[in-house]
Structure formats: structure tokens, C-alpha cells
Amino acid sequence: MKQVNHRKLGKNILRLSLIILLAFSTSLSAQEGDPAKGKSLFNANCAACHKLDKKMTGPALRKVEQRLSDEQGLDREWIAAWIRNSAAVIKSGDAYANKIYDEYGGAAMTAMPQLTDEDISHILAYTAEDVPEPVVAQVTGGQDGSGSQEGGISNKMILGALAVLFALLAMALVLVRQTLNRFAEAKGVDISETKGTPIWKAFVQNQFLVLVTAIFLLLASGYFVYGYLMQVGVDQGYQPVQPIHYSHKIHAGDNGIDCKYCHSSARVSKTSGIPSLNVCMNCHKSIYEVAPETASAEYSKEFYDGEIKKLYAAVGWDDAEQKYTGETQPVKWVRIHNLPDFAYFNHSQHVSVAGIECQTCHGPVEEMEIMYQYAPLTMGWCINCHRETNVNVKDNAYYEKIHAELSKKYGVDQLTAAQMGGLECGKCHY
Numbered sequence: 458m459k460q461v462n463h464r465k466l467g468k469n470i471l472r473l474s475l476i477i478l479l480a481f482s483t484s485l486s487a488q489e490g491d492p493a494k495g496k497s498l499f500n501a502n503c504a505a506c507h508k509l510d511k512k513m514t515g516p517a518l519r520k521v522e523q524r525l526s527d528e529q530g531l532d533r534e535w536i537a538a539w540i541r542n543s544a545a546v547i548k549s550g551d552a553y554a555n556k557i558y559d560e561y562g563g564a565a566m567t568a569m570p571q572l573t574d575e576d577i578s579h580i581l582a583y584t585a586e587d588v589p590e591p592v593v594a595q596v597t598g599g600q601d602g603s604g605s606q607e608g609g610i611s612n613k614m615i616l617g618a619l620a621v622l623f624a625l626l627a628m629a630l631v632l633v634r635q636t637l638n639r640f641a642e643a644k645g646v647d648i649s650e651t652k653g654t655p656i657w658k659a660f661v662q663n664q665f666l667v668l669v670t671a672i673f674l675l676l677a678s679g680y681f682v683y684g685y686l687m688q689v690g691v692d693q694g695y696q697p698v699q700p701i702h703y704s705h706k707i708h709a710g711d712n713g714i715d716c717k718y719c720h721s722s723a724r725v726s727k728t729s730g731i732p733s734l735n736v737c738m739n740c741h742k743s744i745y746e747v748a749p750e751t752a753s754a755e756y757s758k759e760f761y762d763g764e765i766k767k768l769y770a771a772v773g774w775d776d777a778e779q780k781y782t783g784e785t786q787p788v789k790w791v792r793i794h795n796l797p798d799f800a801y802f803n804h805s806q807h808v809s810v811a812g813i814e815c816q817t818c819h820g821p822v823e824e825m826e827i828m829y830q831y832a833p834l835t836m837g838w839c840i841n842c843h844r845e846t847n848v849n850v851k852d853n854a855y856y857e858k859i860h861a862e863l864s865k866k867y868g869v870d871q872l873t874a875a876q877m878g879g880l881e882c883g884k885c886h887y
């Protein structure tokens with residue numbers, strides 16, 4: 458019996474504490490609001506114009522309720538009315554409403570009558586939170602541009618491996634020699650005479666060895682000279698350090714921005730062009746970075762390395778005041794792909810007419826943290842592709858006529874770019 462009583466008591470205590478907890482938490486949320494819910498409401502309705510710690514289209518909103526009540530004597534009711542329909546509050550002649558409205562150049566807040574009292578208390582609870590502890594900055598490597606391409610084996614590694622191999626070989630030889638000497642001594646063989654002739658003398662006396670070595674040296678140097686000459690003017694893999702660390706991986710890869718958003722002329726003109734910095738500012742007015750000391754949970758970039766600051770300096774954007782200062786500094790991007798002046802290459806011909814993907818010639822750009830030259834850009838490279846690639850004649854009236862004539866001439870169904878005249882010197886050389 459006693460045990461049953463105990464159990465009942467335990468249950469009752471549990472129930473009681475649950476009720477207390479529930480009551481407590483509901484009363485809490487009715488008054489204080491839930492910062493987590495507030496955050497998502499804020500992001501959905503307010504973040505386009507407001508940040509917590511930074512002036513944007515509208516004022517910074519951290520601790521706005523406290524600030525307005527301390528400085529202006531305005532209560533939550535005023536704030537709720539303002540949020541639901543700020544235009545009405547301004548029209549009513551409210552002094553403070555008119556003051557900030559003028560201060561922000563007459564920029565109007567969207568009316569949001571759908572927000573309930575509860576929603577607004579959630580949002581205000583979120584804005585009332587303290588600034589979170591600074592997040593430790595994590596700077597990713599590879600900004601100096603000196604690193605070799607990912608996954609590749611660098612020359613230094615090969616040289617290092619060779620050095621280790623030679624050291625091991627030398628050690629092995631020394632050991633072999635020592636054991637042989639010991640054997641000789643044990644057997645009582647006298648090796649003192651042979652020790653007397655130095656190796657180079659023995660080598661010079663052996664004419665066959667000299668001949669073989671000479672031939673080998675000649676062949677090796679010929680090979681290297683030929684290789685070197687073939688590399689003149691070929692800049693495959695060229696990867697210069699750019700004035701702003703611009704990552705194709707982040708933009709074209711992770712964020713899926715279309716190549717033509719930035720290189721818009723590739724479709725219609727000879728050149729692709731590098732975008733002007735105004736194109737960057739379409740996004741980077743609102744994608745900025747905050748120094749680690751002042752970083753809070755709302756900053757939009759995961760790490761700080763000052764690269765976006767360089768962009769701001771170049772276009773003359775004052776991020777704190779959210780306006781252009783007019784002091785610009787030109788950014789000199791280092792040109793990577795560059796054909797000699799006597800060769801003619803046209804992007805629209807290849808991108809729009811032939812329908813070739815950028816990646817066919819420029820490689821996996823969307824994976825490049827730092828841009829590099831993927832193709833050799835030699836004459837042989839152009840010619841090979843012209844020999845192999847069939848021309849796309851579908852839905853092209855101009856081509857259909859030529860195609861009909863030329864395919865008769867060559868007796869084939871499909872024409873390659875070469876058969877269209879893609880090997881004629883004059884097409885590529887002025």
C-alpha cells in the first residue's frame with residue numbers, strides 16, 4: 458500500500474510541476490515573445506531593409522523598443538501601429554514619425570497589417586537580444602595564389618621524393634661496401650691496391666662507359682631544349698594573383714550565378730569582357746563582411762578576409778553610411794587568356810553560333826577558387842577542334858544552304874568546322 462501511495466505522490470508532483478512550467482512559459486511568451494520565432498519573422502518581413510547592428514534602408518533595430526521608450530517615450534503600441542502602417546502614423550502628424558521619415562529621405566516602410574500582436578512581440582524579443590559573442594574568424598587559404606592547383610602533384614614534391622630516394626640509395630651503397638670489406642677481411646683478401654685508383658680514373662679508362670654517358674647527356678639536353686622551345690608563348694595553367702580575391706567557385710559554383718550575368722558580351726561579341734564593378738555591387742550592397750571584433754550572428758559572410766572591403770574601396774562605397782563617396786580606385790584585373798595580335802578569335806561565333814559550352818575551352822570554371830588558363834590556346838588546339846567538331850546546322854537557314862552544297866562536295870552527312878573553312882589561314886590570321 459505504502460508503495461502505491463508513494464507512486465501517486467510522485468505522479469502528482471510531476472503533474473504539478475508540469476502545469477507550473479507550462480503556465481510560466483506561456484505567460485513568458487505572451488509578454489516577452491520568442492526570439493527564435495522573432496528571428497524568422499524578422500528575416501521574412503524586415504531584413505530586406507533593416508539589420509540589427511547596421512544602418513541599411515532603415516535604422517539599425519537592436520534594442521529598438523528600449524531605445525524608443527528611453528529617448529522618445531514611445532511604447533509598444535506605437536511601435537505596433539508603426540509596423541502595421543507607418544504611413545498612417547506619419548499622416549496623423551506624429552512628431553517622431555515625421556522626424557525619422559524625413560531623416561531617411563522619405564523612404565517608406567511597407568505596411569504589414571497582417572502581423573499580430575504576438576508576431577510583433579516575437580520580433581521585438583529578437584531585436585532585444587544582446588550582441589552574441591564574436592565568432593572566431595576562419596580565413597581560408599589559397600588567397601595568395603601561390604598554391605598549385607588542387608590535387609595536382611607539384612614539382613617540389615617530385616624533387617623532394619627524388620632526393621629522399623637518392624639518399625636511401627647512397628646509404629644502401631655505403632652499407633654494401635662496408636659488408637663487402639668485412640667479408641674480404643674475414644677471408645684474408647688484400648684490397649688495399651684497388652682502393653688506390655680513384656673512381657674517375659677508372660671511369661675515364663673505360664671508353665665504352667664514356668661513350669654511353671656522352672650519348673645520354675646529349676639526348677637528355679636535346680629533350681629539355683625541345684620541350685622548352687615548345688613552351689614559348691604557351692601559358693597553360695597561368696594563374697596570376699588578382700587585385701581582389703574573386704572566386705569563381707563561390708559565385709559560379711556554390712551560388713550558381715550564370716557566366717553570362719557577368720560576362721554578358723560573350724554571346725554577342727568578339728570578346729567576353731570582365732564585368733564592371735557596378736555589376737558586383739548589385740549583390741554586394743547587401744552581402745558584406747564585418748570585422749571579427751564586431752561580428753554578430755547576422756553578418757552575412759562566413760569568414761572575414763577584407764576582400765569585399767577592397768571592392769568597396771574601389772567603387773567608393775561607404776558601407777556604414779550606405780552611400781557612394783565618389784572616390785573610386787580602378788581595379789586592374791590581370792589578363793589571363795591572351796592570344797597574339799595576329800590571331801583572330803571570336804566568342805559569339807563559338808558560344809552562340811556553334812553552341813560550345815564555356816567549360817569546353819575554359820575548363821571547370823565553377824570549381825576554380827582562383828582562375829587559371831585551362832587550354833593551351835595554341836594553333837594546334839584550335840585546329841584539332843575544328844577538325845573534330847561537327848557544325849550545328851539545325852534551324853539555321855544560312856547554314857542549311859551551304860551545308861547542302863558542301864556536303865555534296867565532300868560526300869558526307871555531317872560537316873566539321875574544318876570543312877566549312879575553319880582551317881583556312883585567313884579565317885584566323887589577319
Ligand code: HEC
Pocket residue numbers: 499502503504505506507514515516517518521536539540543557558559561562563564565566567569580
Ligand atoms: C521596405 C523597407 C522596410 C521594411 C520591409 C521594414 N522597414 Fe522599418 N523602416 C524602414 C525605413 C525606411 C524606416 C525609417 C523611417 C521611414 O523612412 O519611414 C524604418 C523605421 C522603422 C522603425 C523605427 C526605428 C527608429 O529607430 O526610429 C521601426 C521600429 C521599424 N522600422 C521596424 C520594422 C520592422 C519590425 C519591420 C518588419 C516587420 C520593418 N521595419 C520592415 C524601412 C522598412
Ligand code: HEC
Pocket residue numbers: 699703705708709714715716717718719720731732790791792793794795815816819822823827828
Ligand atoms: C559574379 C561575376 C562573374 C561570374 C558569374 C563569372 N565570372 Fe568569370 N570573371 C569574373 C571576374 C571579376 C574576372 C576577372 C578576375 C579573375 O580572373 O579571376 C573573371 C575572369 C574570367 C576568365 C579569365 C579572363 C582572363 O583574364 O583571361 C574566364 C575565362 C572566365 N571568367 C570565365 C567564366 C565562366 C566560364 C563563368 C561561368 C561558369 C564565369 N566566368 C562566371 C566575374 C565573373
Ligand code: HEC
Pocket residue numbers: 701702703704707708712714719732733734736737738739740741744757758759762764765768
Ligand atoms: C549575383 C550576386 C553576386 C554578384 C553579382 C557578385 N557577388 Fe561576390 N558574392 C556573392 C555571394 C552570394 C557571396 C558569398 C557570401 C558568403 O560566403 O556568405 C559572395 C562573396 C564574395 C567575396 C567574398 C569571398 C572571398 O573569397 O573573400 C568577394 C571578395 C566577392 N564576392 C567579390 C565579388 C566581385 C569582385 C564581384 C564582381 C565581379 C562580385 N563579387 C559579384 C554574390 C555576388
Ligand code: HEC
Pocket residue numbers: 716717720723724727728729730731794795796797802804807808813814815816817818819834
Ligand atoms: C572555343 C573556345 C572558347 C569558348 C567556348 C569560350 N571561350 Fe572564352 N576565351 C577563349 C579564347 C581563345 C580566349 C582568348 C581570346 C583573346 O585573347 O583574344 C578567351 C578569353 C576569354 C575571356 C577573357 C576576356 C576576353 O574576352 O578576351 C573571358 C572573360 C572568357 N573567355 C569568358 C568566356 C565565357 C564566359 C564563355 C562562355 C559563355 C567562354 N569564354 C567561351 C576561348 C573560348
Ligand code: HEC
Pocket residue numbers: 796800801802803806807810811813817818834835838839840842843846847848849874877878879884885
Ligand atoms: C571546342 C572546339 C573549338 C575550339 C577549341 C576552337 N574552335 Fe573555332 N570553331 C569551332 C566550331 C564548331 C566552329 C564553327 C562555327 C559555325 O560557324 O557554326 C568554329 C568556327 C571558327 C571560325 C569561323 C570559321 C568560318 O568558317 O567562318 C574561326 C575564325 C574560329 N573558329 C577561330 C578559332 C580560333 C582562333 C581558335 C583557337 C584560339 C578556335 N577557333 C578554337 C570550334 C572550336
Ligand code: HEC
Pocket residue numbers: 690691796797800834835836839840843879880881882883884885886
Ligand atoms: C583555327 C584558327 C587558325 C587557323 C585556321 C590557322 N591558324 Fe595559325 N595560329 C592560330 C593561333 C591561335 C596562333 C597563335 C598560337 C600561339 O600563340 O601559340 C597561330 C600561330 C601561327 C603562327 C606563329 C607561330 C606559332 O605557332 O606561334 C604562324 C606562322 C601561323 N599561325 C601560320 C598559319 C598558317 C600558314 C595557316 C594556314 C595554313 C594558319 N596559321 C591557320 C590560329 C590559326
